[in-house]
Amino acid sequence: MPQMLAETGRMVEQALDALLPVPEGPEAKLLEAMRYSSLGGGKRLRGFLVMEVASLFGVSPTCAARVAASVEMLHAYSLIHDDLPAMDDDDLRRGKPSCHKAFDEATAILAGDALQASAFEVLAEEDTHSDPQVRADLVLALALASGMRGMVGGQMIDMMSEGRQLTLDEIARLHSLKTGRLIQYSAEAGAILGRAPASQRHAIASYGHDLGAAFQIADDVLDVTASAAELGKTAGKDAASGKATYVTLLGVERAQRQAEMLAEQAVAHLEQFGPRADRLVSLAKFVVSRRS
Amino acid sequence: MPQMLAETGRMVEQALDALLPVPEGPEAKLLEAMRYSSLGGGKRLRGFLVMEVASLFGVSPTCAARVAASVEMLHAYSLIHDDLPAMDDDDLRRGKPSCHKAFDEATAILAGDALQASAFEVLAEEDTHSDPQVRADLVLALALASGMRGMVGGQMIDMMSEGRQLTLDEIARLHSLKTGRLIQYSAEAGAILGRAPASQRHAIASYGHDLGAAFQIADDVLDVTASAAELGKTAGKDAASGKATYVTLLGVERAQRQAEMLAEQAVAHLEQFGPRADRLVSLAKFVVSRRS
Numbered sequence: 001m002p003q004m005l006a007e008t009g010r011m012v013e014q015a016l017d018a019l020l021p022v023p024e025g026p027e028a029k030l031l032e033a034m035r036y037s038s039l040g041g042g043k044r045l046r047g048f049l050v051m052e053v054a055s056l057f058g059v060s061p062t063c064a065a066r067v068a069a070s071v072e073m074l075h076a077y078s079l080i081h082d083d084l085p086a087m088d089d090d091d092l093r094r095g096k097p098s099c100h101k102a103f104d105e106a107t108a109i110l111a112g113d114a115l116q117a118s119a120f121e122v123l124a125e126e127d128t129h130s131d132p133q134v135r136a137d138l139v140l141a142l143a144l145a146s147g148m149r150g151m152v153g154g155q156m157i158d159m160m161s162e163g164r165q166l167t168l169d170e171i172a173r174l175h176s177l178k179t180g181r182l183i184q185y186s187a188e189a190g191a192i193l194g195r196a197p198a199s200q201r202h203a204i205a206s207y208g209h210d211l212g213a214a215f216q217i218a219d220d221v222l223d224v225t226a227s228a229a230e231l232g233k234t235a236g237k238d239a240a241s242g243k244a245t246y247v248t249l250l251g252v253e254r255a256q257r258q259a260e261m262l263a264e265q266a267v268a269h270l271e272q273f274g275p276r277a278d279r280l281v282s283l284a285k286f287v288v289s290r291r292s
Numbered sequence: 293m294p295q296m297l298a299e300t301g302r303m304v305e306q307a308l309d310a311l312l313p314v315p316e317g318p319e320a321k322l323l324e325a326m327r328y329s330s331l332g333g334g335k336r337l338r339g340f341l342v343m344e345v346a347s348l349f350g351v352s353p354t355c356a357a358r359v360a361a362s363v364e365m366l367h368a369y370s371l372i373h374d375d376l377p378a379m380d381d382d383d384l385r386r387g388k389p390s391c392h393k394a395f396d397e398a399t400a401i402l403a404g405d406a407l408q409a410s411a412f413e414v415l416a417e418e419d420t421h422s423d424p425q426v427r428a429d430l431v432l433a434l435a436l437a438s439g440m441r442g443m444v445g446g447q448m449i450d451m452m453s454e455g456r457q458l459t460l461d462e463i464a465r466l467h468s469l470k471t472g473r474l475i476q477y478s479a480e481a482g483a484i485l486g487r488a489p490a491s492q493r494h495a496i497a498s499y500g501h502d503l504g505a506a507f508q509i510a511d512d513v514l515d516v517t518a519s520a521a522e523l524g525k526t527a528g529k530d531a532a533s534g535k536a537t538y539v540t541l542l543g544v545e546r547a548q549r550q551a552e553m554l555a556e557q558a559v560a561h562l563e564q565f566g567p568r569a570d571r572l573v574s575l576a577k578f579v580v581s582r583r584s
Contacts (some may be wrong), residue, residue, distance in 0.1 A: 022438070030440060030448035081405060086397035106451050107400065111445050113373060117404065118437030120412045124432035132425040139431050140416035148313070148322060148339035148410030152402050156322035159534075161399050168319070190527075237316070 001286035002263050004093045004279060005048055012047035012072055015065035019073075019122055033103045033111035034118075038076035041094035045215070045287070049186035050193075053204055057194020063128055067138065067193055068202060070122040071186050074146055077115035078182075080108050082155060083258045116146075129193060137192050145185035154178025158243075166244040175216040176209075183212035210266035211284055216287045217259040220245040221252055226291060259288040293578035296571055297340055303363055305331060307357035311365075311414055325403035326394045326410075330368035333386035337507070337579075338363045341478035342485075344571050345496055349486020357403035357418055359430065359485055362414040363478050367440055369407035370474075373445060374398050408438075421485060429484050437477035446470025450535075458536040467508040468501075475504030494563045503559035503576055508550040510580045512537040513544055518583060551580040 016038055023031035047068035054064035083090040083098035084105065093100050100108035122128060123138045144150060154177030161174065187208030191201040224247050246255040263284040270277040308330055309338065339360035346356035375382040375390035376397065383393050392400035414420060415430045436442060446469030462520035479500030483493040514541050538547040555576040562569040 026452055026466075027440070027445040027448040029452065034440065074539070077405075081401055084401065088402060107372055107448070109376065109378060110448050110451075113369075113404070113408065114440040114444040116408055117435045117444065120431055121435035121439060124428050124435060132423075132428040134422040136416045136427040136431070139412055143409045143413035143416060147413060148319070148326065148406040152406040152409065153308070153319040153322060156319040156402050160318055160321065170415075225337060 001282050002280070005043055005045070005286075008048045008051050008068075009042075011051065011061065011065050012044050015069035016072060019066070019069050019118070029103065029107055030110055031116060033080075033099055033107045034115055035148045036078075036102055037093075037099045037111060038073055038081050038115060041096070042072070042075075044068075044072060045283075046075055046183060048184040048283065049064075049183065049208065049211075049214075049280075050190050052283070053187050053190025054193050056204075056273060056276055056280075057188065057191060057192075059193045061086050064190065064193060066122055066125075066128045067184075067189050070119045070128075071142070071189065073115045073122070073183070074119040074142065075182065077112040078146070078151055078155070079118070080112040080115070084108060087155075087159065089191065095113055105191035131195075134192060134195065141185055141188060141192060141197060145181040150177055150181035150185075151179070154181075161243060163242040166245070168249055171249070172213070173242060177212060179216050179219075180209065180212035183215060184208035187211070200272070203272060206265050207269040207280065207284075210262050210269070211287060213289045214259045214262035214266060214284065217246045218254055218290070220247045221256050221259065222290075222292070223247070225251060254270075256288070263288045293527060294576050296574070297335055297337070297578075299408055300340045300343050300360075300422045301334075301336035303343065303353065303357050304336050304360045308364060311358070311361050311410070320393065321399055322402055322406060325391055326368075326407055327563045328394055329372050329385075329403060330365055330407060333388070334367075335363070335584075336360075336364060338367055338475060338478040338577075341475065341500065341503075341572075341574065342482050344575070345479050345482025346485050347482075347564060348496075348568055348572075349488050349492075351458045351482065351485045356485060358414055358417075358420045358480065359481050360478075362411045362420075362430075363434070363474070363481065365407045365414070366411040366434065367474065369404040369411070370438070370447070372407070374402040376400060379447075379451065384401040404456045423487075426484060426487065431480055433477055433480060433484060437473040440513065442469055442470070442473035442477075446473075453535060456536070460538075460541055463507070463536060463538060463541070467505060471508050471511075472504035473500065475507060476500035479480075479503070492564070495564060499558050499561040499572065499576075502554050502561070503579060506554035506558060506576065507579045509538045509547055510582065512539045513548050514582075514584070515539070515552065516544060546581070555580045 021031055040156040050071060081095055082088050083093055084100055090098055092098060098112055111266050120139055123142060124152040126134055129135055137215050154174055157174045158178055164215045184205055188201065188205045246258065250258065266284045267281050270280055313323055314328050342360040342363060370390040372386055374380050375385055378394055382390055384390060391403060400446040411434065412431055415434060416427055421427055422470050449466045450470055476497055480497045481492065533572055538550065558576045559573050562572055
């Protein structure tokens with residue numbers, strides 16, 4: 001699995017590199033920061049999901065790579081803003097200084113803002129798909145997944161929850177908004193691109209939903225069991241900030257079992273696709289067994 | 293003119309109010325901050341432009357009001373982020389505490405992020421226009437106007453310019469990116485919504501371009517000649533930060549004359565529309581004669 005991820009990751013990286021302009025002019029620093037935080041790192045889980053699902057529906061890899069690059073831009077913006085001093089105040093990201101450390105706070109805020117705009121720009125461009133209905137659908141789905149009813153809403157709940165004891169249900173909703181929606185979108189985007197029939201789009205969305213939940217619980221487990229060197233970001237953060245997680249409520253073992261169960265549930269949604277979905281099956285298994 | 297602005301402003305306000313959800317749940321604070329910074333204030337210049345140009349092309353006011361609300365969301369996000377301590381560090385906006393003062397920095401960053409996503413969400417929804425090509429065109433135009441090659445790029449140049457003496461050409465480019473592109477987009481969006489013929493869309497874009505330039509020079513003049521009470525934001529900011537402006541380079545009188553000349557140039561592009569464009573003509577005159 002890591003090889004497959006790395007292979008697809010290179011395609012996504014190339015698309016990102018081509019879509020982000022070469023830094024020049026008095027605003028060069030902005031473009032450098034955008035490139036710094038979106039190129040050369042990350043598992044590209046979201047991009048991989050777009051590419052793999054798109055290939056199930058016969059979408060050209062060139063179009064899929066643009067959508068994959070778009071969601072990775074969106075993801076990079078969220079990491080930049082989450083790391084800011086007023087938010088999680090984190091100095092380390094993907095094994096290197098976070099954006100506001102490598103540049104400065106103002107540049108980091110603006111780089112995040114511009115990456116969000118670029119993500120929508122790429123989706124709306126004709127090169128992404130000849131059918132404007134597909135492009136408008138992609139934009140709408142990304143906006144819903146990443147805005148107040150999705151990722152940003154989840155990040156707000158996360159900020160409000162420090163030092164408070166959330167219930168399992170509350171944590172599940174937090175996770176679903178903060179990371180789940182964007183992972184689900186990544187899978188669904190491949191189906192939108194491929195103009196998949198409603199039933200297949202629904203199956204893919206369900207796969208993405210359960211995969212996202214499994215991913216986040218596994219992340220909570222890794223925060224406790226992995227080192228900063230393995231993670232490429234600060235470890236033990238959740239405990240230090242007094243945040244309730246699946247691990248603080250269930251313990252490491254039960255949390256890990258819960259993640260594995262969700263991964264199996266994700267895989268079950270793929271049945272109708274047969275062996276063509278093998279790589280998506282492998283991804284679900286990888287997500288709950290990875291060490292970083 | 294102030295009456296016409298206020299009248300249209302009320303329609304835009306109603307659309308914004310309907311599009312922004314009622315705050316509830318653990319993320320209520322995010323929604324409150326979004327409403328705080330986008331409702332109940334501002335000249336609604338951008339929204340007015342969308343509505344007026346759209347009416348030239350016979351677009352339904354309901355659709356136009358959605359696009360107007362979308363650009364006002366985008367504008368509100370940019371003001372929230374510009375006011376942050378790491379950016380312009382401004383405590384006052386539209387006559388009340390800026391977002392990070394009324395709430396906190398983390399909430400202000402997230403409210404800006406979510407307003408940006410909402411702006412694109414509204415454009416991509418079917419209610420905005422039945423033709424997906426129109427919706428995709430609106431998204432693309434807004435992303436280009438507001439991202440790295442537009443507003444955010446301009447804000448970066450502005451941050452890099454503090455204490456440096458820019459030339460007139462450099463200031464013109466900064467203005468064009470930072471505020472001009474979004475004002476031009478606002479006018480153009482009305483023409484996109486109305487599926488205007490290319491020549492008319494071009495004329496409207498040129499009007500928007502010159503109007504935006506006139507607006508910004510008038511803003512530089514007001515920063516020197518108006519009081520904080522008139523402006524509803526801190527006055528004399530440019531001089532205090534050592535920023536070069538049209539006024540520091542040309543003096544108040546020549547800058548004011550330049551703004552008026554640009555406003556006349558803007559009006560000249562409207563000739564083909566005859567008296568139907570009278571309100572857009574009035575707007576151009578108002579922009580360079582306003583006191584706030």
